[in-house]
Amino acid sequence: MSDDHVDGNALAGDLREIFAVDLTTATGRCAGCGYRGSVATLRVYRNAPGLVARCPHCEEVVLRLVRGRDRAWLDLRGTVSLEIPLPS
Amino acid sequence: MFDVPGWPGHLPGQHVDVRLTAEDGYSVQRSYSISSAPDGNRVELAVQRVVDGEVSPYLCDVLSVGDKIELRGPVGGWFVWRPADQAPVTLVAGGSGIAPLMAMVRTRASEGSRVPFRLVYSVRTPDDVLFADELRRRARDDAGLDVRLxxxxxxxEGSPEPPGRLGVATLNTYGWPAEFTPNCFVCGPTGFVETVSDILVALGHDLRRVRTERFG
Structure with missing residues (x-):
């Protein structure tokens, strides 16, 4: 695996366009290994047609986001759940 | 430095996405950290030129005063320092990773915060220090801010120590001890961030208090 990745912080702008809250502060659980961590800590690879986020623990793909001109595709099959902080 | 009409303000550590679109519709986007403290509609970005990059050469070489670009932000709520948090702060920067940490140092001053800050900033040579004059001034004038290069x-010239990579001893000496439960912010190239966060964890810091931002 190349070292050419950034982290989940880089997803913030694209996810904010889709969701009403900042999803990078959410805690996700990886479907591959069960690792729990902030979306901001995922490894994000941008050298694909879209963004591919992998688990920092087992490197399983947990989130993929492809953006077209007038739509986006979000693939979360590698994520069991997302715990999203909300303003109380 | 950009004037962004209607800028809602930002938290130190947040970034913006810059999107460039060619006439044929081809569009490319990169994230850049904000290095300024909140100041009306004014936003400062620190951009390091990547030789074969698609966005940074344009921002560094082509863009000139008065040009308009497409910015989206502020975004990111994880790698941020909130002035209301009273825990001491250790900042560790590698190269241009200083940018979002500079926003924290500046916000601390503009908010009149007394939270003790320690900044450890790794650079290749003395010529590579970004914000060199300002950091020298702040290390002298901002009470409670320590800066270690x-x-x-x-x-x-005249330095008693040989050059060397940032190691356990330096972080142990110039960062806050783990017992103080500081918030640690680490920003820089991917390899640098991995090394520093491994050292901080080895020094006993709680991984949940070590927040990182990688440039790739």
Whole structure:
């Protein structure tokens, strides 16, 4: 695996366009290994047609986001759940 | 430095996405950290030119005063320092990773915060220090801010220490001890961030208090 990745912080702008809250502060659980961590800590690879986020623990793909001109595709099959902080 | 009409303000550590679109519709986007403290509609970005990059050469070489670009932000709520948090702060920067940490240092001053800050900043040579004059001034004038520079290739003339990579001893000496439960913010190239966060964890810091931002 190349070292050419950034982290989940880089997803913030694209996810904010889709969701009403900042999803990078959410805690996700990886479907591959069960690792729990902030979306901001995922490894994000941008050298694909879209963004591919992998688990920092087992490197399983947990989130993929492809953006077209007038739509986006979000693939979360590698994520069991997302715990999203909300303003109380 | 950009004037962004309607800028809602930002938290130190947040970034913006810059999107460039060619006439044929091809569009490319990159994230850049904000280095300024909140100041009306004014936003400062620190951009490091990537030789074969698609966005940074344009921003550094082509863009000139008065040009307009497409910015989206502020975004990111994880790698941020909130002035209301009273825990001491250790900042560790590698190269241009200083940018979001500079926003934290500046916000601390503009908010009149007394939270103790320690900044450890790794650069190759003395010429590579971004914000050099301002950091020297702030280290002198901002009470409760310590700045430690680490040179990996070449030290300033007269320095008693040889150049070397940032290691356990330096972080142990110039960062806050783990017992103080500081918030640690680490920003820089991917390899640098991995090394520093491993060292901080080895020094006993809680991984949940070590927040990182990688440039790739």
């Amino acid at each position: 680490v040179y990996t290739r070449q030290t300033p």
